[in-house]
Amino acid sequence: MIHLIWSIINLIIVVYFFYLLIGFILKGKRIFKPQFKGISIFIMIIGIVQIISASNSKKSTNHIAISKNYNKKDETKTKQIILEDNLTLDINLHVQYSIQQNNYIPIESYSSLTGLVMGYDWEFKSIDINNYNSNEQTEFVVNGILKWNLFGITVYNTSKTFNGKIN
Known part of the structure; x- marks a missing residue:
């Protein structure tokens, strides 16, 4: 059950990142609500860094x-x-x-x-x-x-x- 909860948390964060990214492109800084501004900017920065570094990561072949x-x-x-x-x-x-x-x-x-x-x-x-x-x-x-x-x-x-x- 814990594995399901962890996967759902990951899914929510990814969906929220894309919501922020698309909203930032369409609305600009207005997408960041004052009460969640810090968390939203943090998630957006981490998401962009992950997308950029994904091509550089080495995957184990197992x-x-x-x-x-x-x-x-x-x-x-x-x-x-x-x-x-x-x-x-x-x-x-x-x-x-x-x-x-x-x-x-x-x-x-x-x-x-x-x-x-x-x-x-x-x-x-x-x-x-x-x-x-x-x-x-x-x-x-x-x-x-x-x-x-x-x-x-x-x-x-x-x-x-x-x-x-x-x-």
Whole structure:
């Protein structure tokens, strides 16, 4: 529920920014009401800075190469695991395997957020996973950081560790 409230707060701030921006273009300084003038100018300045700096920001790809020593001609298979299932957003893990004589060798992993993700960033840090045979299970450990953003600025970081099994 807290994730939904955070996303709604972010949505309100973005809508208010565009209201201020369009109003400033059409009406000028009259758009700033005296009782909210400080907050309105602050939101407008932060919004403009975020728009300008958005093109310069580096986005993490959330890809981690696990093994480069595999035969590229072998069959590959991708397994998907939901690491965290919330009301509004999920953290997903995709692991790609090379299949060599019934032995599954992890070669690459990718993690992402899905759902209503406004106000959040997921930074996939590490994965620990082993090879396994087709009739077995293997355990994994995934680490990452869930960033809570308010208008593009990170306000709070939550370190997350997930353990589980892949069959």
